[in-house]
Amino acid sequence: xxxxxxxxxxxxxxxxxxxxxxxxxxxxxxxxxxxxxxxxxxxxxxxxxxxxxxxxxxxxxxxxxxxxxxxxxxxxxxxxxxxxxxxxxxxxxxxxxxxxxxxxxxxxxxxxxxxxxxxxxxxxxxxxxxxxxxxxxxxxxxxxxxxxxxxxxxxxxxxxxxxxxxxxxxxxxxxxxxxxxxxxxxxxxxxxxxxxxxxxxxxxxxxxxxxxxxxxxxxxxxxxxxxxxxxxxxxxxxxxxxxxxxxxxxxxxxxxxxxxxxxxxxxxxxxxxxxxxxxxxxxxxxxxxxxxxxxxxxxxxxxxxxxx
Amino acid sequence: xxxxxxxxxxxxxxxxxxxxxxxxxxxxxxxxxxxxxxxxxxxxxxxxxxxxxxxxxxxxxxxxxxxxxxxxxxxxxxxxxxxxxxxxxxxxxxxxxxxxxxxxxxxxxxxxxxxxxxxxxxxxxxxxxxxxxxxxxxxxxxxxxxxxxxxxxxxxxxxxxxxxxxxxxxxxxxxxxxxxxxxxxxxxxxxxxxxxxxxxxxxxxxxxxxxxxxxxxxxxxxxxxxxxxxxxxxxxxxxxxxxxxxxxxxxxxxxxxxxxxxxxxxxxxxxxxxxxxxxxxxxxxxxxxxxxxxxxxxxxxxxxxxxxxxxxxxxxxxxxxxxxxxxxxxxxxxxxxxxxxxxxxxxxxxxxxxxxxxxxxxxxxxxxxxxxxxxxxxxxxxxxxxxxxxxxxxxxxxxxxxx
Numbered sequence: 070x071x072x073x074x075x076x077x078x079x080x081x082x083x084x085x086x087x088x089x090x091x092x093x094x095x096x097x098x099x100x101x102x103x104x105x106x107x108x109x110x111x112x113x114x115x116x117x118x119x120x121x122x123x124x125x126x127x128x129x130x131x132x133x134x135x136x137x138x139x140x141x142x143x144x145x146x147x148x149x150x151x152x153x154x155x156x157x158x159x160x161x162x163x164x165x166x167x168x169x170x171x172x173x174x175x176x177x178x179x180x181x182x183x184x185x186x187x188x189x190x191x192x193x194x195x196x197x198x199x200x201x202x203x204x205x206x207x208x209x210x211x212x213x214x215x216x217x218x219x220x221x222x223x224x225x226x227x228x229x230x231x232x233x234x235x236x237x238x239x240x241x242x243x244x245x246x247x248x249x250x251x252x253x254x255x256x257x258x259x260x261x262x263x264x265x266x267x268x269x270x271x272x273x274x275x276x277x278x279x280x281x282x283x284x285x286x287x288x289x290x291x292x293x294x295x296x297x298x299x300x301x302x303x304x305x306x307x308x309x310x311x312x313x314x315x316x317x318x319x320x321x322x323x324x325x326x327x328x329x330x331x332x333x334x335x336x337x338x339x340x341x342x343x344x345x346x347x348x349x350x351x352x353x354x355x356x357x358x359x360x361x362x363x364x365x366x367x368x369x370x371x372x373x374x375x376x377x
Numbered sequence: 378x379x380x381x382x383x384x385x386x387x388x389x390x391x392x393x394x395x396x397x398x399x400x401x402x403x404x405x406x407x408x409x410x411x412x413x414x415x416x417x418x419x420x421x422x423x424x425x426x427x428x429x430x431x432x433x434x435x436x437x438x439x440x441x442x443x444x445x446x447x448x449x450x451x452x453x454x455x456x457x458x459x460x461x462x463x464x465x466x467x468x469x470x471x472x473x474x475x476x477x478x479x480x481x482x483x484x485x486x487x488x489x490x491x492x493x494x495x496x497x498x499x500x501x502x503x504x505x506x507x508x509x510x511x512x513x514x515x516x517x518x519x520x521x522x523x524x525x526x527x528x529x530x531x532x533x534x535x536x537x538x539x540x541x542x543x544x545x546x547x548x549x550x551x552x553x554x555x556x557x558x559x560x561x562x563x564x565x566x567x568x569x570x571x572x573x574x575x576x577x578x579x580x581x582x583x584x585x586x587x588x589x590x591x592x593x594x595x596x597x598x599x600x601x602x603x604x605x606x607x608x609x610x611x612x613x614x615x616x617x618x619x620x621x622x623x624x625x626x627x628x629x630x631x632x633x634x635x636x637x638x639x640x641x642x643x644x645x646x647x648x649x650x651x652x653x654x655x656x657x658x659x660x661x662x663x664x665x666x667x668x669x670x671x672x673x674x675x676x677x678x679x680x681x682x683x684x685x686x687x688x689x690x691x692x693x694x695x696x697x698x699x700x701x702x703x704x705x706x707x708x709x710x711x712x713x714x715x716x717x718x719x720x721x722x723x724x725x726x727x728x729x730x731x732x733x734x735x736x737x738x739x740x741x742x743x744x745x746x747x748x749x750x751x752x753x754x755x756x757x758x759x760x761x762x763x764x765x766x767x768x769x770x771x772x773x774x775x776x777x778x779x780x
Contacts, residue, residue, distance in 0.1 A: 117626045139628045147626040151619030155387065157394040169383045170627035198394075214623075 205236020384637025437462025
């Protein structure tokens with residue numbers, strides 16, 4: 070559905086996107102993860118025709134998006150990071166306007182507007198002005214506006230920025246439904262790794278304009294190592310305690326951190342019980358188990374936390 | 378073209394929903410037209426200032442002209458007795474031209490006259506001294522004395538100017554012709570009329586333009602430019618909010634988007650003009666002259682204003698900066714073009730500068746139509762405004778497209 074090959078974008082001397090390549094298959098939900106300023110939005114802007122790449126190729130549904138930009142735009146639905154709606158118009162008027170921008174008119178437009186409102190569960194507020202909506206509701210209309218023309222590819226640029234957890238869950242559910250039930254191909258950018266892990270089958274991690282990891286969720290997680298981290302909180306962790314834990318079968322490493330003994334194991338199920346027995350004589354105040362995640366991958370690959 | 382119209386319609390609808398903007402763009406000009414029309418009406422519509430009270434004390438004694446030594450007595454006997462004080466009061470202050478600005482009453486006692494000034498019942502008191510005629514006819518310096526209200530120096534100066542002119546005139550006349558007669562009085566009145574601050578709207582037309590008409594056109598023009606500039610801010614705000622980008626990620630070209638914005642600007646300004654035109658007609662009974670001509674001119678000016686607004690959107694980046702600076706520019710345009718003070722009060726240099734401002738051409742065009750000039754006087758302002766609109770709109774479109 071989407072092929073991005075050797076994409077480069079420079080702003081003056083600054084290279085914002087450096088040789089980024091990835092593909093997204095039809096029906097897939099692809100996550101583009103990275104911290105703020107990593108180059109996610111610039112990449113998305115080039116895909117949806119808002120920015121002209123300096124180098125590289127973009128193919129959308131078999132269409133060369135650089136040569137046939139207008140045709141490619143008809144296939145894509147774009148949910149921008151900003152709430153790009155007219156606040157003094159009602160939701161229905163806004164959707165009518167955005168549908169018209171995709172060439173819809175008359176009865177067909179009215180039907181599509183109703184359908185989009187249904188998807189985001191805001192049909193009962195259709196006549197209300199956008200400036201009377203909550204942040205989460207605005208975000209949902211922002212999504213609805215990108216669905217009117219029945220796109221094959223939905224590109225979502227950080228669609229949950231600045232909203233409450235409940236609205237965020239609602240949006241994630243909507244996106245998941247669109248992908249899984251309506252078979253819509255989704256490209257989802259975020260700096261929230263939980264969202265990407267929840268929604269996406271495949272993921273690309275971008276940092277300083279460069280794609281530093283690409284693959285399925287499991288493939289990418291393994292980049293940080295396959296081990297689970299068990300953090301045993303202790304008032305005064307000592308080398309003696311660490312040595313005792315190293316003798317437990319299945320334990321790969323033990324290191325001392327402030328207030329904790331950090332143990333890595335390949336399998337929590339097999340190792341946790343004997344580990345707790347071995348630690349029984351110490352004054353353990355708590356246990357935290359960290360499965361490998363994208364946050365850890367990012368930390369592993371860049372030495373920085375994702376939200377730094 | 379459909380998308381261009383939809384974008385324009387969207388801009389118009391959004392403005393129609395903005396109550397604050399509607400108050401500023403429609404209600405405020407209507408109120409200002411009413412206030413300025415009423416306030417300046419006396420000056421403009423009456424053909425001069427409103428008449429104000431002046432008290433005169435004439436102590437002058439008639440006299441004969443002083444003759445050079447050696448003049449035969451029979452010549453001296455033939456000289457008429459001249460009463461210049463009486464002449465000043467009857468022929469000068471009592472003339473139709475002066476009566477339009479001065480309400481003259483006479484007093485015999487100077488102290489009583491001064492009391493009237495102190496009490497605010499007269500703007501000033503004029504005192505014609507007993508030797509006025511004798512001094513003037515004798516070639517000596519003399520003057521009508523004036524006791525004015527210190528709080529009203531302008532009108533006192535006006536009266537002083539009339540008295541001074543008369544004194545100089547009769548002194549010169551008596552020296553030159555040895556006598557002052559009806560011809561000199563008529564000559565003086567003619568010259569005095571030219572010196573009076575007779576504020577009238579001078580156009581080449583056949584109808585007099587009233588203050589309410591003048592300010593209807595002037596305020597409509599000023600606020601149309603304000604609207605166009607506020608649309609510049611709106612376009613920048615749209616850019617900031619991401620709606621322009623969203624239009625561009627749809628299969629809508631940049632050209633369609635920009636044309637839609639320009640057309641939207643023009644539609645808004647034109648709608649504003651239409652409402653103000655009809656509103657002033659209904660509320661103040663303002664005659665805009667030939668309606669077809671005024672609508673043509675209004676359309677040409679709407680194009681110019683839309684072009685300027687688009688150029689501002691292209692030049693500025695930040696909506697707040699645009700809002701602040703275009704507000705100032707709009708006021709300068711208005712002041713220069715005569716929207717605030719009639720342009721014929723301007724010095725020549727400013728009148729020349731005004732010709733570089735589109736508001737000037739629109740105002741002159743409307744005044745021409747209001748004064749009854751025909752359609753032949755329409756083409757120049759329409760052509761200039763149309764050119765301004767196309768050039769500035771083109772520059773704005775180019776700048777917006779390159780952003």
